Amino acid sequence: MVLKGKGKYRSEETKDKISAYLYISPFFIIFAIIGLYPAIFSLYLAFQKWNGLGDMTFVGLQNFSIVLNDPIFWKSVYNTIIIGLMGTAPQIIIGIILAFILNQAYLKFKNTFRAMIFMPYITSMVAVALVFGVFFSNNETALANYVLNFFGMDSVAWKTSEWGAKIAISIMVFWRWIGYNTIIYLAGLQSIPKELYEAAKIDGANITQQLRFITVPLLKPFIILTVFFSTVGALQLFTEPTVFLGAQAFTRTEAMTVVMYLYRDAFNLQSFGTGSATAIILLLIIIIFSAINTFVTSGIGKKRRGSKS
Known part of the structure; x- marks a missing residue:
């Protein structure tokens, strides 16, 4: 039984x-x-030669050799890294500052400000790119050029110049993602005991010292998370430059990213083998940069504690 x-x-x-x-x-x-x-x-x-319709032909590492010996590929890697740094690195610093301000008890209409900051993230990327395309137009009457002329500077061909395109796209990326990082930091700040800030105020610590010695060290897990996501997102940048540059996106190299290079090979040139090889190389680049950034950000606060001991 x-x-x-x-x-x-x-x-x-x-x-x-x-x-x-x-x-x-x-x-x-x-x-x-x-x-x-x-x-x-x-x-x-990645090891085949295929145009999407005919038979596949095994070519070994030839696709990787073609990609790695193509100057346009390395130009796209350079563009991706520069635009990624310019568009995502400021988000870490400014996002923490904005979250710190939004977390203050004396701030009125906090929910309204939080919704306003997060609004660009939920806005259609195509709509955002079209608006920024008008804002950073090559015309003399464009708003960005009007501001430059007001301060006595020359107009910029934002969509065709080397740094103009990079700056415009970086600002677009920053504007869209700053709210996302700010909300994550805000959630992290709300997990920090308020007694720490009260004790710091009693000891005479100003806002800058509170940010440096309390906020940043205790937000380290959230900083590592946002740095990881920002790194992956920056290296996969595609929609913003494609919509912003329009018909010139795949014919000019001033702001061509790795994913745009991949898309051009696969769908414009019907070279799916080199496109797949580019995807594999991009995966390795993402792993390397993510590991480096995670290692660097994980060291926040360690040197300070070690020096005291």
């Missing part, structure tokens, strides 16, 4: 496990179809 009871218990336990796996199976099925399979196929395609 005891054995029968154990067998029945194990049978019920097995049914529960099967039922649980069935409930979560749609996620894994969808992931396998639209995530895992394309990744594996892209890896396979």
